[in-house]
Amino acid sequence: MEAEFTGNETLYEFDGVPVTQKEYQERIGNILDENVFKMVTSPTHFTSLKWNVQREFLFTMSEVKDEDVPGKFSHILGKDLEDLKKKIANEKKRIKGVLDPIPSRIDEVYHGIPEPLDWTALEKELAEAKKEHQEIRKAILDKSKAYEKTLEKRNKLRDEIADAKDSIKKIDREYNQKLSEYESVLAVNEKSKAQIDQEIQSMSTEGERLLAKIQSLKEKIESYREEYRSIAEQKFVFDGYNCPVCEKPLDDAEEKRIEMQERFNLDKASKLDDNNAKGKAVKEEIEALNTAIKDLAYQKAEAKKRKEAVQPPPRPEEPKGKQELFELIEVLEAKLSQDDVQEEISEEPILQKIKEIESKLAVKEQIQKAEARIKELQAQQKELSQLLADQEKLEHDILQFTMAKADLVEKKLNQRFKYVKFKLFDIQINGQEIPTCEATFNGVPFSDLSTGERIMAGIDILNAFSEHYNVYAPVFVDNAESLTYPIEIKSQLIKLVAIDKDLEIL
Numbered sequence: 001m002e003a004e005f006t007g008n009e010t011l012y013e014f015d016g017v018p019v020t021q022k023e024y025q026e027r028i029g030n031i032l033d034e035n036v037f038k039m040v041t042s043p044t045h046f047t048s049l050k051w052n053v054q055r056e057f058l059f060t061m062s063e064v065k066d067e068d069v070p071g072k073f074s075h076i077l078g079k080d081l082e083d084l085k086k087k088i089a090n091e092k093k094r095i096k097g098v099l100d101p102i103p104s105r106i107d108e109v110y111h112g113i114p115e116p117l118d119w120t121a122l123e124k125e126l127a128e129a130k131k132e133h134q135e136i137r138k139a140i141l142d143k144s145k146a147y148e149k150t151l152e153k154r155n156k157l158r159d160e161i162a163d164a165k166d167s168i169k170k171i172d173r174e175y176n177q178k179l180s181e182y183e184s185v186l187a188v189n190e191k192s193k194a195q196i197d198q199e200i201q202s203m204s205t206e207g208e209r210l211l212a213k214i215q216s217l218k219e220k221i222e223s224y225r226e227e228y229r230s231i232a233e234q235k236f237v238f239d240g241y242n243c244p245v246c247e248k249p250l251d252d253a254e255e256k257r258i259e260m261q262e263r264f265n266l267d268k269a270s271k272l273d274d275n276n277a278k279g280k281a282v283k284e285e286i287e288a289l290n291t292a293i294k295d296l297a298y299q300k301a302e303a304k305k306r307k308e309a310v311q312p313p314p315r316p317e318e319p320k321g322k323q324e325l326f327e328l329i330e331v332l333e334a335k336l337s338q339d340d341v342q343e344e345i346s347e348e349p350i351l352q353k354i355k356e357i358e359s360k361l362a363v364k365e366q367i368q369k370a371e372a373r374i375k376e377l378q379a380q381q382k383e384l385s386q387l388l389a390d391q392e393k394l395e396h397d398i399l400q401f402t403m404a405k406a407d408l409v410e411k412k413l414n415q416r417f418k419y420v421k422f423k424l425f426d427i428q429i430n431g432q433e434i435p436t437c438e439a440t441f442n443g444v445p446f447s448d449l450s451t452g453e454r455i456m457a458g459i460d461i462l463n464a465f466s467e468h469y470n471v472y473a474p475v476f477v478d479n480a481e482s483l484t485y486p487i488e489i490k491s492q493l494i495k496l497v498a499i500d501k502d503l504e505i506l
Contacts, residue, residue: 032471040466040491041473043458047446051437058422058437061468062409069408073401081398088398092391099384106377113370114363126357133350140347157336164325164332171319178316185313196307203300210289210296217286224279231271232450232482236264269484280443294429406435416464418488420457452482459487466491 012024019027028034038045039057046054067077076084238257406424414421419441426436439446441457449457455477466472472491477483480495487493 032469036465036469036471037473040462040469040471041475043455043462043475043477045458046461046465047439047454047458052435054439055424055435055437057465058413058424059409061416061465062412069401069405071400071404073397073404076394076398076401081402085395085398088391088395092388092395095384095388095391099381099388102377102381102384106374106381109370109373109377113367116367117360117363119361119364122357122361126354126361129350129354129357133347133354136347136350154336157332161329161332161336164329168322168325171322171325175316175319182313182316189310189312192310193307196303196310199303200300200307203296203303207293207296207300210293214286214289214293217282217289221279221282221286224275224282228272228275228279228450231268231275232452232484234268236261265484272484276442276444297429402435416468417460418463420460420464450482451479452484455479455483456485456487459489462491463489 010021012019012021014024014027025034028037035045035049035057046057049057238260403425410422410424421440421443423436423438423440426434426438428434439457439461441449441453441460444453446454446457459475459477462475474492474494475489476494476496477487478496479498481497
């Protein structure tokens with residue numbers, strides 16, 4: 001009867017005593033943390049962790065304390081930075097909730113302000129009207145002066161007509177001058193915009209050329225990778241070393257095989273090194289081109305800002321007041337043309353005039369209240385802006401502290417590794433630095449490494465953690481057949497090598 005596979009069964013024992021899976025994990029955890037155990041026994045475990053978890057282990061390994069970070073950060077030392085950042089974000093949101101509507105409120109009050117009038121002229125006009133009212137009252141009491149008063153009034157009408165005509169001429173002169181200046185500035189602005197457009201087009205063309213070159217270099221890198229894989233997959237084949245006469249194996253056949261294999265290995269390693277060097281040179285060229293593209297993008301953005309800054313000047317408004325002056329002249333001339341110089345004198349018109357002037361002067365108080373409200377809002381805006389700036393300064397200090405600490409950690413960490421280096425911050429196009437955790441092996445990012453190089457990088461990381469925790473356990477290396485370099489390790493090494501042979505299940 002043939003044996004039948006019915007499934008796997010996992011049994012747990014601790015010091016020879018059967019235990020459950022949970023009890024086994026708890027007892028092992030009391031000896032050594034499970035993650036640490038995996039990191040000192042598997043060269044692939046650490047790099048399989050999420051980047052933020054890797055970052056936490058590296059910070060712990062560096063043994064860098066907050067007090068070790070250089071700079072003026074005493075106001076944030078000992079605080080939970082994540083909680084502090086949440087608190088800052090909440091405070092900024094609260095401040096902005098009050099601050100953001102203030103400009104629209106100021107604008108609302110501003111647009112509700114009546115047009116200012118010539119208060120000095122109105123007060124002078126009111127004083128004159130009151131004085132005229134007193135004179136009219138005297139004239140009414142002394143009718144003998146009525147005729148003289150009428151003549152004086154007619155002369156005053158003529159003077160007012162002349163003044164109104166002069167004012168019209170002055171308005172026309174000032175408007176024509178403003179219109180001429182406006183058209184001159186408009187022509188200069190259009191010329192500046194055209195020049196900026198030419199600069200932007202030139203930078204766009206150059207950017208497209210650089211992007212095309214980067215794509216070409218990326219294709220070249222891909223060809224180098226294919227070449228690298230092809231070289232790495234080459235195997236040494238030895239067909240024997242026989243006597244040319246009797247065709248029997250010669251006595252030094254094994255020595256010849258070893259010699260030929262060493263030459264093969266040296267040649268293969270040389271080709272791989274040459275391939276890596278070419279790939280690295282192309283990547284450096286791509287980085288230089290990317291830097292050039294960023295510079296072009298910045299210059300293009302600045303050019304657009306300059307173009308946006310070239311705003312057309314406001315067109316001069318049509319002159320105001322001319323129609324009122326024409327109407328005033330018509331009224332004054334109608335009064336002047338009256339034949340009856342002995343007209344009845346009445347105080348009603350001057351009283352109505354005084355009332356109208358006083359009504360206009362009342363607008364002044366309304367304007368003053370609105371201006372006071374605007375100043376109050378502006379003071380509040382300034383105070384809130386300062387509070388927001390304080391929060392942003394604290395936020396900036398946290399970022400600077402985090403970057404300074406990461407830089408210190410990075411320097412201390414990289415002294416613990418022989419081949420692997422870690423990058424803990426990534427620089428964005430806008431210059432902002434964001435947290436990351438990326439391992440490189442001889443300058444090559446981990447994601448671009450071959451299988452063998454990934455194993456070598458994992459061994460280097462494993463060695464550092466073994467030394468840090470002073471724990472040395474058997475290390476299992478899968479796909480060991482892909483290694484072309486000797487493994488440097490203090491722990492017991494167990495290689496798992498794939499072979500071209502069918503396995504028999506017993």
